[in-house]
Amino acid sequence: MAADGGGSSLHLPCVFSPKSRQYLALCAQDGRLRIWNTDSKTLQQEYVPSAHLSATCTCICWGPCRSVKEGPQRKKRKSEAVHVEEKADLLAMGTAAGSVLIYSTAKGALHCTLDGGHSGGVNCVHWHPEDSLLYSGSDDTYIVEWDLQTGKTRSKWKADRAAVTSLCVSPDGKLLLSAGNTIKMWDLDTKEVYRKFTGHSTAVTTLRFATTRPPDSNGLYFLSGASHDRLLSVWQVREDGKDKNSVVSFTLTDEPQHIDVVASNGKEEAVRLAVVCKDSQLHLFEHFLNGPCKKPLSPSCSVQLSDTKESPMPIPLLAATLGVEAQSVLLAYGSHLHPVIERAEINTAERHVCLTRDVQTSMALTMESTVSKVKTPVVNAKSKVLVPGLPGHQAPAKGRPPQGSEKRKKDTGAKEMSIAERLGEIDLSAISGEGGTKVAASLQTDNFVVLLVQGLESKDNSILNKVLQTRKEFIIKKTVARLPLPAVLPLVEELTKRLQGHPASAFLMVRWLKAVLMHHTSYLASLPDLVSQLGVLYHMIESRVKMFHKLTKLHGKLYLLTTQVAASDSSNTVSDVDHTAKLVYEEESSDEDEASDDEALPDDGSDNWEEEEMMEETGEKADDDDDDEDPDSRREPKANGEEDMEHENESEEE
Missing domain, CATH: 2.130.10.10 (YVTN repeat-like/Quinoprotein amine dehydrogenase)
Incomplete structure (x- = not known):
């Protein structure tokens, strides 16, 4: 400016x-x-x-x-x-x-x-x-x-x-x-x-x-x-x-x-x-x-x-x-x-x-x-003073009871604690969620927002891993919705860097990226240098999409091969079943052959009918032999030609 x-x-x-x-x-x-x-x-x-x-x-x-x-009120010797x-x-x-x-x-x-x-x-x-x-x-x-x-x-x-x-x-x-x-x-x-x-x-x-x-x-x-x-x-x-x-x-x-x-x-x-x-x-x-x-x-x-x-x-x-x-x-x-x-x-x-x-x-x-x-300006007692930070955040890092710190000071004497000792005194279980009863209070959406902002500003991978490995959809959506606008672009850059890694981690990062695009697209569109800042993400998505078409074609060919192999296997099993069924059909074909032989019986019966007519013309001979020839005549349609010949021989012998 x-x-x-x-x-x-x-x-x-x-x-x-x-x-x-x-x-x-x-x-x-x-x-x-x-x-x-x-x-x-x-x-x-x-x-x-x-x-x-x-x-x-x-x-x-x-x-x-x-x-x-008002010169005497300030230092101006130089x-x-x-x-x-x-x-x-x-x-x-x-x-x-x-x-x-x-x-x-x-x-x-x-x-x-x-x-x-x-x-x-x-x-x-x-x-x-x-x-x-x-x-x-x-x-x-x-x-x-x-x-x-x-x-x-x-x-x-x-x-x-x-x-x-x-x-x-x-x-x-x-x-x-x-x-x-x-x-x-x-x-x-x-x-x-x-x-x-x-x-x-x-x-x-x-x-x-x-x-x-x-x-x-x-x-x-x-x-x-x-x-x-x-x-x-x-x-x-x-x-x-x-x-x-x-x-x-x-x-x-x-x-x-x-x-x-x-x-x-x-x-x-x-x-x-x-x-x-x-x-x-x-x-x-x-x-x-x-x-x-x-x-x-x-x-x-x-x-x-x-x-x-x-x-x-x-x-x-x-x-x-x-x-x-x-x-x-x-x-x-x-x-x-x-x-x-x-x-x-x-x-x-x-x-x-x-x-x-x-x-x-x-x-x-x-x-x-x-x-x-x-x-600083003089503030009335009735007015409220705004503090920088996120509204509703009331879960800072809690320290241990003051008695322990006093004992520590008494033990060390008048010597002041070093920075490492002070960090050791801070109980980080409220933030990390590793404690016992504090987990329910620490796993709030505000905590995730604060941790995510702190991780993006300090570029601390341990904090970012704890936040970004969340699998619950509603936590991801609420965290992204309450994210401050200056932290949106650093989050997108961090997601872009993690999307280029292992596919398992990229699967989780896609959920965060989807939530960011749903909530903050209007803000990202208002940025003037968005093309240069999101160029890496765009080219990466474009390359992945091009590879997706090739993978879908390969998936289709593999699916076709697997279905053909499954069909050939199923055809082998069906042939065995058909083989057993053919044996059953052979028995049915023998009956049909018998039926075809029976169809020739009316021709033989027609010959016998002519003989009976000749016997009726003789008169007496037909009346004497009615009782004997009735059962034979009833059996003739059901018997074969050879059986008819045997009955005729038997009648001649009688």
Whole structure:
């Protein structure tokens, strides 16, 4: 973020004081304002706003240097030798609730609060160079002009159809730059638009004047930087109004987050820039503004910080400001909670410079001499004080009874316990769930959320394994639902890393990833760099999906083979059954053969019928033999031909 308080919610405000650069003001993740002394490298003051948890600080801007009457209340022996008459005192802070806080470093307390001007979060604040005026831009698309003498709104007007993301007042105090969808230049006397400039497709986070010359001589230049844009554009305010396009552009490695400009006073003097990008690189530029330049200009020198480990890692660079000499640069790097401030001499003749620093050692050296002046607001007895953390969490690490600790102290005498002994005194069974009766109270969803956040911040695999190996669906869903938003992306990165491991662990990680996508898809979609951060997960899922189609084809072929083998086995068993059935059918076929022989009997019977007719014609012979031939004649249809012949022979013998 630039020194003028450009609105970037992802970058924490960090600004050097003007002129002497004696102070560094920054707001950390805990919402506290810390002011560091750049000369003594110590914490000068610390202020906790009363609404720092519900309305975080979004932008910071130092006021113009002024003579302070409250001098005896603060230590200024070192500063009096350099600047006696004027010092940086007032600091404006815009909040997400729409109010503006004015903090006084001389008093070490809040000077005043400006309320009622905005209905949305304040994205940018900027001071008027001469008068006691302050300008603020907000999400409600309005610009408010504040009068610090009365603490009330002096003027308010609609600046754009979109949120106002950046402001800057000209050195002479007559013009105001604002950025929303387009960059507009306002005449502060009439509050009318003087010029319009279009050239950025994303939100403009930085507006700075590069020259101090008036606009009537075609010599007024200003630069603009936007989020997700790797170019700094320089615009010329022409007298004829033909200033639709930028005249110069500076190339960067990433989007700008902090810019320091040494403006030029004439054509013979070059403008100097120090730009800190999001990738923690510092780029130094020096250019003479004398008209348009077709090609983008690359930095004259790029600086990067790295640690002294075997595998060096880049150190986060928070802010940088240019000194009087060309090679002198004041750097602030490390953590927002305890930055390291250093004045470095950089060889600008080299295009790329890498500085190796041991951050831990330098932090330890400055930590001992830190003298903080903490100011907390007076809170009424009826009001509630919010504590950082998760609501409803009431299961901290419980210690043993105080009697045991007293006995331990009596045994050891006056000697203090070491850190290892103190850790041994803490009963971690309430967190780990290994105790007896405390398990029911410890296995709450809040505990899992707290453990998961602690494991993600400390990168402790033991804590992460205990939480992520949970198999209960409702615990996973509730834990992910109550997870703080800043911990969602680290959880996704941890799940991505674990998904690349053993398939058994990946099966559990898919449940967590599914719960994250169900609850926090809207938040992930709002992140600007989501493609680069989740690219590994996307490519891994894509490769797994491609392999899944091949596995399904292989599964189908194997299923076909197994079914064919099973069918062949079943066919062998069925053939045995058929074999036994054939034996049964052979018996039935013998009966059919007998039936076929019986069908020939009517032919034989027909012969006997002819014989009977002959016997009827004789008369007497037929009457005598009726009784004897009746049983034989009844048997003839059932007997074979041979049996008929035997009966005939028997009758002849009789």
